[in-house]
Amino acid sequence: MISVKGLSKTFHTSSEPVHALDNVTFSAEAGEVLGIYGPSGAGKTTLLRCLALLETPDSGQILFKGSNVLLVSGEELRRLRMKIGVVFQGYNLLFSRTALRNVMLPLEIQGYDKQEASGLASTALDMVGLSHRKQFMPSHLSGGEKQRVAIARALVTQPEVLILDEPTSALDKQTAESILELIQGINRSTGITVLIVTHQTELVGAICNRHIYINNGVLSEPGYVPDTGLLATPRAGETISC
Template sequence: MISVKGLSKTFHTLSGPVHALKNVTFSVKAGEVLGIYGPSGAGKTTLLRCLALLESPDSGEIRLDGKNVLSVSGEQLRQVRMKIGVVFQGYNLLFSRNALGNVMLPLEIQGFDKHKARNRASTALDMVGLSHRKDFMPSLLSGGEKQRVAIARALVTQPEVLILDEPTSALDKRTAESILELVQGLNRSTGITVLVVTHQTDLVGAICSRHISINHGALAAPGCNDVYQGTFHEQALPAAPIWERQ
């Protein structure tokens, strides 16, 4: 479903070039939960930002459903962006909007009318178990609840892929596990493809059907992404349709 080939990205800084991604090649199957492991500074967030089309790589190719997404623009780019939901590290919620308002935002940006945006946002908050917190401002939410709002906001465009950057790093173990359980439940019930970036491999590994490892901008070992691990690898991938579209 996603195919990444020869992806490279160098940042030019005052202290010299930083090779954040070096010739990264891997693919992701529809419906799987792929872990992207690596220590701090490995290039994980840069990879995620490239996949989410928020950063342009210097070279390489990213294909989504066979289409080279790095060459699209305009309306096509808008369509591709809708297919990818991102949960950023640190939630990135707007503190001036309540939970519902935060979740509505991507749809407002896409030009949806308010009524439809509100209904969809409300459904997304139900999906993450936060229907009782719709009117709450972020400052009144716990860390786990903020993470759920961020996940709902990523889901509101009904994406095919959900990408999460270090979703558990700011949470205590029990809350982290409940977030991972939620992500796994969403994967199983909707068939959404999940990419989860983490350095907490023990914790997050429990929901990954497969992983790749990245260090110093490069995949750690050729073939490492063929190694299946975790406890759920024998389960059949959920069947299409990916979403019950409204």
């Protein structure tokens, strides 16, 4: 589904350059849940932003179903963006809009008429168990509910890939587990490919089919994710000998 080859990204700051991604290569199979781990500042969000086509890497390739998305522009890029749903670190909801109108936003940007956007957004909110909160403002929602709105917004364009950046880190354990159950349920019922960045290896690792580990912008070779019993296998189908 997604194949990343030799991806590099350096940020040029007023002090020294930051090599956020250094020759990163991995793949995600259609329908799998891939866990992406690593310490703070490792380059995880930068990687997700590249995959979501929000950041342009300096070099490398991102293949989505075989085509290099970095060569795409205009209408084709717009269509491609709809295929990749993103849940940002910290929800990123618009506080002046109701839950429903937050979820409608990606469709409005794509030019859908209000009635159609409202119907699709309503279905997405049903899917995440928020039928009773559609007209609530974000400030009146709990952390778990805000995360559900963010997930509904990511799903409303019916993407083939769902990318989540720290979806449970701001939540208590019970709420985090309910969000992970939701993500797993969506993966199983729709076959959507899921990429999850997290620090909570134990909690989130449990719903992942495969794991990768990044540190200082460099993806680890196959082996154990530090301080966990999880095996990192960057390439789909790769086996490791212990």
